[in-house]
Amino acid sequence: xxxxxxxxxxxxxxxRRRLMRAAFAxxxxxxxxxxxxxxxxxxxxxxxxxxYVHFKDRQELLRxxxxxxxxxxxxxxREARRRAREAPSDRERHRETFRIPLEAICRHPALxxxxxxxxxxxxxxxxxxxxxxxxxxxxxxxxxxxxxxFPAGRESDRRRLEMVADGIGALSDAMAIGHIDGRYPDxxxxxxxxxxxxxxxxxxxRKDPPASPAGPSLPPDPVRNGxxxxxxxxxxxxxxxxxGGARRDGA
Amino acid sequence: xxxxxxxxxxxxxxxRRRLMRAAFAxxxxxxxxxxxxxxxxxxxxxxxxxxYVHFKDRQELLRxxxxxxxxxxxxxxREARRRAREAPSDRERHRETFRIPLEAICRHPALxxxxxxxxxxxxxxxxxxxxxxxxxxxxxxxxxxxxxxFPAGRESDRRRLEMVADGIGALSDAMAIGHIDGRYPDxxxxxxxxxxxxxxxxxxxRKDPPASPAGPSLPPDPVRNGxxxxxxxxxxxxxxxxxGGARRDGA
DNA sequence: AATTTCACCGATAGTACTATCGGCGAAAAA
DNA sequence: TTTTTCGCCGATAGTACTATCGGTGAAATT
Numbered sequence: 001x002x003x004x005x006x007x008x009x010x011x012x013x014x015x016r017r018r019l020m021r022a023a024f025a026x027x028x029x030x031x032x033x034x035x036x037x038x039x040x041x042x043x044x045x046x047x048x049x050x051x052y053v054h055f056k057d058r059q060e061l062l063r064x065x066x067x068x069x070x071x072x073x074x075x076x077x078r079e080a081r082r083r084a085r086e087a088p089s090d091r092e093r094h095r096e097t098f099r100i101p102l103e104a105i106c107r108h109p110a111l112x113x114x115x116x117x118x119x120x121x122x123x124x125x126x127x128x129x130x131x132x133x134x135x136x137x138x139x140x141x142x143x144x145x146x147x148x149x150f151p152a153g154r155e156s157d158r159r160r161l162e163m164v165a166d167g168i169g170a171l172s173d174a175m176a177i178g179h180i181d182g183r184y185p186d187x188x189x190x191x192x193x194x195x196x197x198x199x200x201x202x203x204x205x206r207k208d209p210p211a212s213p214a215g216p217s218l219p220p221d222p223v224r225n226g227x228x229x230x231x232x233x234x235x236x237x238x239x240x241x242x243x244g245g246a247r248r249d250g251a
Numbered sequence: 252x253x254x255x256x257x258x259x260x261x262x263x264x265x266x267r268r269r270l271m272r273a274a275f276a277x278x279x280x281x282x283x284x285x286x287x288x289x290x291x292x293x294x295x296x297x298x299x300x301x302x303y304v305h306f307k308d309r310q311e312l313l314r315x316x317x318x319x320x321x322x323x324x325x326x327x328x329r330e331a332r333r334r335a336r337e338a339p340s341d342r343e344r345h346r347e348t349f350r351i352p353l354e355a356i357c358r359h360p361a362l363x364x365x366x367x368x369x370x371x372x373x374x375x376x377x378x379x380x381x382x383x384x385x386x387x388x389x390x391x392x393x394x395x396x397x398x399x400x401f402p403a404g405r406e407s408d409r410r411r412l413e414m415v416a417d418g419i420g421a422l423s424d425a426m427a428i429g430h431i432d433g434r435y436p437d438x439x440x441x442x443x444x445x446x447x448x449x450x451x452x453x454x455x456x457r458k459d460p461p462a463s464p465a466g467p468s469l470p471p472d473p474v475r476n477g478x479x480x481x482x483x484x485x486x487x488x489x490x491x492x493x494x495g496g497a498r499r500d501g502a
Numbered sequence: 503a504a505t506t507t508c509a510c511c512g513a514t515a516g517t518a519c520t521a522t523c524g525g526c527g528a529a530a531a532a
Numbered sequence: 533t534t535t536t537t538c539g540c541c542g543a544t545a546g547t548a549c550t551a552t553c554g555g556t557g558a559a560a561t562t
Contacts, residue, residue: 008529012539038519038520053539053540116371117368121368121372164444196454200454303550303552506559509557514553516551517548520546520547522545526539528538532535532536
């Protein structure tokens with residue numbers, strides 16, 4: 001434990017890293033509500049006021065965290081494309097499609113949880129970022145599916161692809177959470193399940209365009225363009241007085 | 252607009268409902284962080300201090316909200332079982348399996364969003380509740396699948412069923428969000444997609460037990476009980492000094 | 503009619519957090 | 533060596549929220 005002689009900028013950089021690291025830990029354990037300058041500074045071992053030596057304000061810390069997340073995300077995407085290209089066989093390439101995002105997630109579980117939380121929390125500073133990332137991932141998958149020859153011409157085709165991509169994303173997320181939580185320790189088994197689910201949607205996409213020649217044991221194609229479900233009532237089932245609604249004026 | 256003569260308890264009850272209603276609205280729009288007595292009271296049209304006429308403290312409001320959510324959830328589960336029993340055909344019963352939870356979700360979108368958020372947010376007062384609810388839903392699905400004759404004897408079988416149930420839940424959630432957001436306006440089409448995914452896992456579950464006689468065009472069963480993936484490194488990729496870690500002591 | 507109850511009000515004490523300020527001492531520059 | 537820089541410190545002003553308290557008037561009770 002001989003004291004390391006650090007230059008001033010090295011020391012500062014180190015402290016900043018400690019702050020970021022502490023921030024991520026707090027974000028993961030307590031959520032965004034627990035992320036205060038007091039806690040971050042204490043966890044990083046400096047005075048609360050010294051926080052402002054490194055960040056203009058709390059918001060800038062959040063932005064820095066977001067930037068870092070984005071960086072890693074883009075890197076993961078790049079790697080995914082590269083590795084998918086290099087897969088030895090069609091079957092293995094198909095598995096890689098699921099394995100690569102899973103591995104990326106598992107390498108940064110705190111980040112992943114953060115993103116998942118932010119996606120459903122409009123008050124999070126990462127909300128828009130998370131929503132956009134999810135949309136980008138969907139678009140990426142849709143493009144892949146279309147390039148594999150699945151129909152994407154009509155608007156209904158595109159929507160169908162969107163839904164499938166959405167589903168794949170949700171499945172991957174759920175399996176990743178299960179793996180991170182230790183419920184599904186074997187990642188290959190997780191990939192098995194994702195591949196299995198994929199046979200379902202592959203079948204759907206293949207049989208879709210003519211919308212009629214269904215396989216023998218398959219149920220016939222259900223009515224599409226049927227009655228649209230009615231708009232959703234956003235009330236919670238808590239009734240108010242007739243003609244009511246919350247008053248707006250105070251006092 | 253003739254003024255309604257209300258008894259005292261009626262008026263109080265009404266105000267309480269307004270508070271709950273306002274709380275749900277804020278929760279949905281701003282997340283739990285925005286749920287302050289100030290905002291809830293103002294939205295309900297009473298003074299902030301009057302909040303405490305109706306709730307002992309902020310925590311009790313949260314508990315009341317949670318209770319209400321639980322109530323509705325149990326009700327939805329009960330109805331689901333009833334309706335599933337009454338489905339006319341096997342095929343329709345299968346569709347009902349997906350349609351019923353979706354409809355329940357769409358009837359209370361704010362509630363659903365809240366639950367989804369809470370599930371990923373350990374700082375939420377609804378966190379444990381949401382996690383337990385999700386687990387209960389999985390268990391319910393696992394039981395259903397097992398009762399349909401899918402293998403559940405060995406531990407690996409149970410885990411496989413768990414994973415599938417987990418996946419179904421995630422798919423339903425994602426599709427429900429898409430429907431609520433207006434991206435997938437036709438609920439029957441959503442059910443179509445869920446049914447399609449289901450063919451994938453049904454196939455997986457059917458061919459699983461012997462773990463070898465795979466169908467003709469199916470990839471062979473991958474190695475199971477293979478190398479467990481290594482434990483996950485919870486650091487974010489932010490390196491610290493060697494032997495480092497955040498200091499704990501302040502000052 | 504007289505009295506009691508109580509839903510609501512305004513004021514305010516207490517708490518937790520954000521952000522700023524002046525000072526200190528060691529590293530860096532002269 | 534002398535001077536300057538700057539990362540860190542403690543103190544503190546300002547802000548937003550929680551929860552309590554005494555007062556008020558109309559509904560409820562007598």
